[in-house]
Amino acid sequence: MPNQHLARWPTVPHLTTALTGPLQKIETLLLDEQSRIEAWFRAEWRKTPAPIYASVDLRNAGFKLAPVDTNLFPAGFNNLNPAFLPLCVQAMQAKMEQICVTAANVLLIPEDHTRNLYYLESLATLAHIIHNAGYNVRIGSLRPDLEAPETIELPSGKAVTLEPVIRRGRRVGLEDFDPCVVVLNNDLIGGCPPQLQDIEQQVTPPPGLGWSSRLKSAHFSHYHEVATQFAHLLGIDPWLINPLFRNCGELNFKKREGEECLVKNVGGLLEDIQRKYDEYGIDKPPFVVIKADAGTYGMAVISVTSVDEVRRLNRKQRTKMGSMKGGASVSKFLLQEGVYTFETWGEDEAVAEPVVYMIDHFVVGGFYRVHTGRAAHENLNAPGMHFEPLAFADSCINPDASQAPDAEPNRFYAYGVIARLALLAAARELAEH
Amino acid sequence: MPNQHLARWPTVPHLTTALTGPLQKIETLLLDEQSRIEAWFRAEWRKTPAPIYASVDLRNAGFKLAPVDTNLFPAGFNNLNPAFLPLCVQAMQAKMEQICVTAANVLLIPEDHTRNLYYLESLATLAHIIHNAGYNVRIGSLRPDLEAPETIELPSGKAVTLEPVIRRGRRVGLEDFDPCVVVLNNDLIGGCPPQLQDIEQQVTPPPGLGWSSRLKSAHFSHYHEVATQFAHLLGIDPWLINPLFRNCGELNFKKREGEECLVKNVGGLLEDIQRKYDEYGIDKPPFVVIKADAGTYGMAVISVTSVDEVRRLNRKQRTKMGSMKGGASVSKFLLQEGVYTFETWGEDEAVAEPVVYMIDHFVVGGFYRVHTGRAAHENLNAPGMHFEPLAFADSCINPDASQAPDAEPNRFYAYGVIARLALLAAARELAEH
Numbered sequence: 056m057p058n059q060h061l062a063r064w065p066t067v068p069h070l071t072t073a074l075t076g077p078l079q080k081i082e083t084l085l086l087d088e089q090s091r092i093e094a095w096f097r098a099e100w101r102k103t104p105a106p107i108y109a110s111v112d113l114r115n116a117g118f119k120l121a122p123v124d125t126n127l128f129p130a131g132f133n134n135l136n137p138a139f140l141p142l143c144v145q146a147m148q149a150k151m152e153q154i155c156v157t158a159a160n161v162l163l164i165p166e167d168h169t170r171n172l173y174y175l176e177s178l179a180t181l182a183h184i185i186h187n188a189g190y191n192v193r194i195g196s197l198r199p200d201l202e203a204p205e206t207i208e209l210p211s212g213k214a215v216t217l218e219p220v221i222r223r224g225r226r227v228g229l230e231d232f233d234p235c236v237v238v239l240n241n242d243l244i245g246g247c248p249p250q251l252q253d254i255e256q257q258v259t260p261p262p263g264l265g266w267s268s269r270l271k272s273a274h275f276s277h278y279h280e281v282a283t284q285f286a287h288l289l290g291i292d293p294w295l296i297n298p299l300f301r302n303c304g305e306l307n308f309k310k311r312e313g314e315e316c317l318v319k320n321v322g323g324l325l326e327d328i329q330r331k332y333d334e335y336g337i338d339k340p341p342f343v344v345i346k347a348d349a350g351t352y353g354m355a356v357i358s359v360t361s362v363d364e365v366r367r368l369n370r371k372q373r374t375k376m377g378s379m380k381g382g383a384s385v386s387k388f389l390l391q392e393g394v395y396t397f398e399t400w401g402e403d404e405a406v407a408e409p410v411v412y413m414i415d416h417f418v419v420g421g422f423y424r425v426h427t428g429r430a431a432h433e434n435l436n437a438p439g440m441h442f443e444p445l446a447f448a449d450s451c452i453n454p455d456a457s458q459a460p461d462a463e464p465n466r467f468y469a470y471g472v473i474a475r476l477a478l479l480a481a482a483r484e485l486a487e488h
Numbered sequence: 489m490p491n492q493h494l495a496r497w498p499t500v501p502h503l504t505t506a507l508t509g510p511l512q513k514i515e516t517l518l519l520d521e522q523s524r525i526e527a528w529f530r531a532e533w534r535k536t537p538a539p540i541y542a543s544v545d546l547r548n549a550g551f552k553l554a555p556v557d558t559n560l561f562p563a564g565f566n567n568l569n570p571a572f573l574p575l576c577v578q579a580m581q582a583k584m585e586q587i588c589v590t591a592a593n594v595l596l597i598p599e600d601h602t603r604n605l606y607y608l609e610s611l612a613t614l615a616h617i618i619h620n621a622g623y624n625v626r627i628g629s630l631r632p633d634l635e636a637p638e639t640i641e642l643p644s645g646k647a648v649t650l651e652p653v654i655r656r657g658r659r660v661g662l663e664d665f666d667p668c669v670v671v672l673n674n675d676l677i678g679g680c681p682p683q684l685q686d687i688e689q690q691v692t693p694p695p696g697l698g699w700s701s702r703l704k705s706a707h708f709s710h711y712h713e714v715a716t717q718f719a720h721l722l723g724i725d726p727w728l729i730n731p732l733f734r735n736c737g738e739l740n741f742k743k744r745e746g747e748e749c750l751v752k753n754v755g756g757l758l759e760d761i762q763r764k765y766d767e768y769g770i771d772k773p774p775f776v777v778i779k780a781d782a783g784t785y786g787m788a789v790i791s792v793t794s795v796d797e798v799r800r801l802n803r804k805q806r807t808k809m810g811s812m813k814g815g816a817s818v819s820k821f822l823l824q825e826g827v828y829t830f831e832t833w834g835e836d837e838a839v840a841e842p843v844v845y846m847i848d849h850f851v852v853g854g855f856y857r858v859h860t861g862r863a864a865h866e867n868l869n870a871p872g873m874h875f876e877p878l879a880f881a882d883s884c885i886n887p888d889a890s891q892a893p894d895a896e897p898n899r900f901y902a903y904g905v906i907a908r909l910a911l912l913a914a915a916r917e918l919a920e921h
Contacts, residue, residue: 093622094592097585142574145850149582152530159527189526417578 081120081295082469088289092472095288096416096479103482105416107150107238107259111474112424113409114394118335120469121298121394122477123344125274127260128242130166131422132184133176133211135412139420140184146414147188151236154259158235161190162220162228164251165240167198169217172210179213181240184414195220195229197241197248225255242266244349263488264481266349271389272302277480285476296473299327299392302348306388308373314365320390321345322362328392342393345376349387358393398423411474418471514553514728515902521722525905528721529849529912536915538849540583540671540692544907545857546842547827551768553902554731554827555910556777558707560693561675563599564855565617566609566644568845572853573617579847580621584669587692591668594623595653595661597684598673600631602650605643612646614673617847628653628662630674630681658688675699677782696921697914699782704822705735710913718909727764729906732757732825735781739821741806747798753823754778755795761825775826778809782820791826831856844907851904 085092110129111122135143155161163185165178178194185192196205196217206216218229227250228234237251237258243265251262263269279297286293301320306313321343328341345365346356357376359365368376376388398407411421518525543562544555568576588594596618598611611627618625629638629650639649651662660683661667670684670691676698684695696702712730719726734753739746754776761774778798779789790809792798801809809821831840840856 090592090619090622090624097622098590100585101589138571142578145575145578148850152533156534157531159523186523189523189530191523417581 081118081291084289084291085469085472089468091288095285096475099479100416100482103479103486104153105413105478105482106264106485107154108412108414109478109481110410110412110421111477113411113470113473114396115398115409115470116395117397118337119295119394120473121296122278122473123298123391123394124271125278125477125481127264127269127481128166128240129412130174130177130240131410132180132412133173134410134422135180135420136422140180140187142417142419143184143412143414144187146417146419147184149417150415151185151188151190154257155190155236159189159191160232160234161185161192162232162234162237162256163192163194163240164197164220164237165194165217167196167241169196169198169205169207175207175215176209176211176213178240179209179211179215182215185238191232193218193229193232193234195227197250220250222250222254225253227251227254227256239265260485261488264485269484270348270387271346271391272300272348272387274477274480274484275300275389275391277483278477281476281480281483294331296476298394299324299331301390303388303390305386307386308368308376311373317345317388317390318362318365321359321365324390324392325361339395344391344393346389346391347387348389409470411470413474413478416475416478418474421470421474514551514724517722517724518902518905522901524721528718529908532912533849533915536912536919537586538846538911538915539697539918540587541845541847542911542914543843543845543854544910546844546903546906547829548831548842548903549828550830551770552728552827553906554729555711555906556731556824556827557704558711558910558914559675560697560702560914561599561673562845563607563610563673564843565613565845566606567843567855568613568853569855573613573620575850575852576617576845576847577620579850579852580617582850583848584618584621584623587690588623588669592622592624593665593667594618594625595665595667595670595689596625596627596673597630597653597670598627598650600629600674602629602631602638602640608640608648609642609644609646611673612642612644612648615648618671624665626651626662626665626667628660630683653683655683655687658686660684660687660689672698693918694921697918702917703781703820704779704824705733705781705820707910707913707917708733708822708824710916711910714909714913714916729909731827732760732764734823736821736823738819740819741801741809744806750778750821750823751795751798754792754798757823757825758794772828777824777826779822779824780820781822842903844903846907846911849908849911851907854903854907 106127108127108129110126110131112124112126114121114123132143151161163178163182166174168174182192182194194215194217197220198217201217201219204216204218206214208214218232221228221230226233227237234256237254237256239251239258239260239262243262244267246267247262247265251258275298279293279300282297283293286296301324303313303316303320306317324343325341328343331337332339332341340360342358342360344356344358357368357372396406396408398409399405405425407423407425409421409423412419539560541560541562543559543564545557545559547554547556565576584594596611596615599607601607615625615627627648627650630653631650634650634652637649637651639647641647651665654661654663659666660670667689670687670689672684672691672693672695676695677700679700680695680698684691708731712726712733715730716726719729734757736746736749736753739750757776758774761776764770765772765774773793775791775793777789777791790801790805829839829841831842832838838858840858842854842856844854845852
């Protein structure tokens, strides 16, 4: 094989791995099939262009590597290794030059929770990426109480200036600023605000992908198809990369309405998982994650290993499951196969969940959510969760053909592949809008 | 200015600077106008797409920052900082997905001088970049003596495998390998080889841009226009970024044919430069670089500060000026304004000439040619020249709004701008093919 000297070279991006054991079967396969995989992705992106950005939460159980959440309005850009920023800038250039052909002004619309300094640090980084991609970027806030520009100094020494959004006819902008495109970094959980309705300018991602209209179950339906096609390409069982899921109709945890349907589906899903565990000889109890079908921030998320646990949920847990960020109430739930996290970090073996970031269809970086106080089957993106972001390593490459396939740079190619499968599912959601 | 916190953030790529003094006027201007400059480039790339890759030799005289050579078949990829490789891979993905829509096989055709280990290291790196962009890449040699695949182990521990190119009807390939695109890394100084004539597959860059048909004077004519338009955009004197040049008709140094024309033009050019030096109060002697109008490797290059020097060239110098790599004889010459190199590196103040690398229209890295034995007005890319490559620094960014404009990461934005102006000139050459 003339390519044998190339086949094992590191790829983009290179990450600090929390894993130290041998490379798992699925990861080895993805590495071996790199050229076919990339050709397949190229064909798919031509059919359905990727959204401007996304972050994907992965779980690596060793025997299974799968996405558990896909965020189309990602925060956490500040958690990326600064060494990845040039990759972010370049990918943003590639994306934006397709969107904004002639003009140079970009309006960035963030979340309203402007006292969250972590979020504002991410916002500053995102604005920096767009700025260095070669655009005039300004930040327009939808906060009704904001009447004049407000500059917030951040712990990192950076600052962000929020300005009131101004609607002029069918255009949205700021004072003295008429943007050619609006980049949305607000998940619109409360619905599409009037300022953004019916405007001439392109909004990306489109407001229809906000949580007021998007459902996780729709995403994972698309993901199911993507994973099935991809698994067919490689001749593997789709389950190895695809979490099983079900959804119920309307539920009311507090009033215990729809509980029997929930119990039935949790039970069915646990049985489905057990069958796969038996098939692969996995000696672990299956578990199911119940989460709000719309929404982020992991407020309404719970993990159960039996139907009894569903029945025994106490009042506090039921109240928690019924409420979301901003006080919105939750009635639709996704029941998702829990995927064990067998990645740990440090001497204390803290649980580590990888999050992969993409701009356009390019993988630009990622980090681990590292949490010392949780078990392998618990949700790491939970309210009050204190995680330490562990940035994926510097993209420094020391090309060495003799490096083992499980060397750090090689290991993470697989993560970028699975994250892009979830991105492709999001692209198909996008195509429906 | 709402952007004031962003305006001074570092950009791509970040370089180790050989300069330590304050930022010069021209560099400050380019930094200040970043958004306008990028918008202008975006419009230009839409009109004339960039070639697949290029490297540009720059000279920074402080008062003037200009390209002196543009290589469309660059070597030296191995001299780039390994931290830049992900940027190279990503840019190659962006380019190749435009070129090679459906297939996955890329044939890379290198120079024939396969005993040059420096070149082969660059070739290995280039193949690696294409491979990790997601393509099956194999290397096809035009060497007539190559009858079977030959693997060459390199000092870095890498290896390259050269395979004989096979022509089948109107397609070129290797044994068991039918490529969809041919990437040329051979400057075709000896003309377009029969294997590549009249083939169906796209060859990029096209053979017509090889040195058998390309002239530096044509490139610098285009560059003159580009620089004039760009200078108009910024309201500056084009001379600050544009080396003056002239060319003569046919010359024969050995036979002293055409010498009067040469003397006349060298004299005229020196006077033109002196006028600009007077205008800007530059107290240095002007100099002119005489170089072959076609060709690389700096074999036929000489630097003169007076017409007397031209008349006094000795036999050895005349012979040198008449011969090129591969024994080709030179009859066309470019007379180019010499641009002082005021960048030095290290305690010994070694002369340093920046070389910037681009893939598609993205600046992906660069390095300094550092040479201790030469003066500021001598050509650093000369036969037998021993230079130390000093890779531009890691792209590590530590965003700090309070950083001075002359901080390392900021300083090099200007280099990327001027290099891309030369790239745009090359894109206009390309559009004529």
